[in-house]
Amino acid sequence: MTNVYDILLERGYIKQTTHEDEIKELLAKEKVTFYIGFDPTADSLHIGHFLPLMMMSHMQKAGHRPIALVGGGTVMVGDPSGKTDMRKMLTIESINENAEAIKKQLSRFIDFSNDKAIMVNNADWLLKLNYVEFIRDIGVHFSVNKMLTAECFKQRLEKGLSFLEFNYMLMQGYDFLELYKRYGCTMQLGGDDQWSNMLAGADLIRRKEGKPAFAMTCTLLTNSEGMKMGKTVNGALWLDKEKTTPYEFYQYWRNVDDADVEKCLALLTFLPMEEVRRLGGLQGSEINEAKKVLAYEVTKLIHGEEEAQKASAAAEALFGGGKDMSNVPTSYITKAQLNASLLDVLVETKIIPSKAEGKRLIQQGGLNLNDNKVTDINAIITKEDFLDGSAIIRRGKKNYNRIVLE
Known part of the structure; x- marks a missing residue:
């Protein structure tokens, strides 16, 4: 039987581990309870959360038990990781x-059925x-000298790190x-930006309980140039279809x-690696077939078949010469x-997030109405623009949208 560690490694998930050999042996021999935390900073997860979710799903399929931790307590402090400014304070509601x-x-x-996974909110104890x-x-048990060397604090130190945020590592630990x-729970998984916080937690268990604990991070979703993926004209690529259709x-x-x-394909789908x-x-124009498979498989996982x-039919209608526009x-x-x-x-219909974004699109030649480039930021929409x-x-x-005149 294949060890889930080998699966995660082959598919490209694993970035850092605390004890690689011990983790690999543990995952082969035992049913491990592990956790991943998700701070509720918004009313939806986005594509950046999807990699840890996929990692969690692979672990569960291999017989291990996930704990999904919703950070109702930690979010009140705010994670400084990867941020140059302090996060906005949210209300309890x-x-x-x-x-x-x-x-x-x-x-x-x-x-989550039959105790196959557990969902908890850290507000219950914090x-x-x-x-x-x-x-x-x-x-x-926390050394301030050591904490100040952590990547999650380095960026914030330049602009000023509040004592509030300094507590975040203690709370996650x-x-x-x-x-x-x-x-x-003996293992924590998460994005690589959480490495310092995860080390702190594993170290705390060793100090307080005298027992081993492990941490394993997954790679962040970046393109071939090292830039974060998942940013669109309208902001983040959300998993909620009301935010990203x-x-x-x-x-x-x-x-x-x-x-x-x-x-x-390796990270965001469950397709066998031979198929990946x-x-x-595939080379040349044939790579477009692979992109269609990728788009279909990821959309199916998030939004259902x-x-x-x-979505596939809508794309074919626009790009494949199809006639049916009903799914656009x-x-x-x-x-x-x-x-x-x-x-x-366009703002009223939520096709663009703001007039400023619309002006930018026009100035860059990126807005078209019925295949005609819009060059005037004061352009008026009239009845003549509605063909059929x-x-x-x-x-x-x-990126296409259809506006229907009722």
Whole structure:
């Protein structure tokens, strides 16, 4: 039987480990309880969270037990990792709403039935802590000198690191200790930007319990040039279809660079590696077939087979000479909205996030109405723009929307 460690390694997930040989042996011999944390900073996860989710799913399929930790407590402090500025403070109400939304999304990827996985919220223990007791019991094990060398603090030190954020590492370390005590959790997984925090937790368990604990990070999703993937015109590539439509989601993966196709297939789908290598090795125009497979498979995992089929059909209608436009992302306006600023209408229909973004698109030659380049930022949309009752908007090279006149 293949060790899940070898699967994760072959597919390109593993970035850093605390004890590679011990982890590999442990995953081969025992059913391991491990955890990944997700801070509810928004009411949806985005594509950056999807790699740890896939890693978690591979682990569960191999018989190990995941704990999905929603950080209702840690989010009140804010993770300084990868940030140059302090995170925005969220209200308790927003945190709770975000946590509930994230719980629903997690349930789509992880099987929580019959104790196969556990979902917890660290607010359940962090918000009850007595600060003086916590500092005496936990803070005594943390070296400030060592903490200041951690990558997660380095960037923040340049602009000023608040004492509030300085507590984050202690709290995440305490989470690992708490999960060890409650559920026998011996391993933490997460994005590579969490490495310092994960080391702190594993070290805390060794100091407090005298037992081994392990950490393993997954690579961050970057393109062949080392830039983070998952950024769109409208911001992050969200897993919630209200924030990023299944069609936009599909199109993002349909348009990745040729050099990134094989890596994305390995990390973001469950296709066998032989098929991943075959598709990744296609040359010239044939690589487009691999991109279609990638887009379909990732969209199917996030949004289900029906939405993936609709997105695929919409793309074929636009790019493959098809006639059916029903699956292209569609917005509706009334006749009362005619003879108004095109940019105002695009903002109202949420095709673009702001007029400023629309102006930038026009100035860069990236906005088209019915295949005609829009050059005037004060352009007006009129009845004549609606051919057969609809108008086609194109942003950039391949992002299409349809506006229907009701």
